[in-house]
Amino acid sequence: MTYYLRFPDEATGMAALGAAGLMVVDPDTGEQRPILASHSHALDIIGPIYVGGSWDAEGIVIEPPTLLPGWHVNHLGQLPEGWDAYVVVPRTPRRVFA
Numbered sequence: 001m002t003y004y005l006r007f008p009d010e011a012t013g014m015a016a017l018g019a020a021g022l023m024v025v026d027p028d029t030g031e032q033r034p035i036l037a038s039h040s041h042a043l044d045i046i047g048p049i050y051v052g053g054s055w056d057a058e059g060i061v062i063e064p065p066t067l068l069p070g071w072h073v074n075h076l077g078q079l080p081e082g083w084d085a086y087v088v089v090p091r092t093p094r095r096v097f098a
Contacts, residue, residue, distance in 0.1 A: 002097055003079050005086040006070035010047065013071045017043075020080035041077030044095055048072070 007013035014032075017023050022043065023032045036043045049072055053065030076097050079087070 001076070001079075003075045003083070004088050004090055004093055005073045005075060005083060006088045007073065007086050008070060010071045013073055016080070016083060016086070017073075020083070022080070041075065042097060043076075044074035044097065046072040046074065046095060049094055 005013075007016060014023070014034075017034050018032065022035050022041070024035050025031070026033045034043055034045060035041075036045070049068045049070075050065035051068060052063070054062045056062055072094075074093075074095060074097065075083070
């Protein structure tokens with residue numbers, strides 16, 4: 001099942017990924033990064049979502065887009081413990097797993 005998650009911010013989301021064992025140390029950089037897929041899960045890290053906005057023909061912003069609250073992640077698989085508090089049900093998801 002796909003779960004649409006909205007964490008309050010990136011730090012909370014990354015901490016939740018770490019607590020669920022879904023982070024690994026990148027051998028090239030030595031930094032933590034999410035494990036995007038395994039035999040039991042898939043992650044789509046969306047991050048911030050913006051809506052609206054308008055631009056002229058030259059790409060100049062006429063009306064800036066609006067930042068929606070939260071830091072967004074799609075998760076396919078069994079929901080890790082404690083993540084149910086972050087589940088949302090969007091009417092029109094921005095991205096879905098094919």
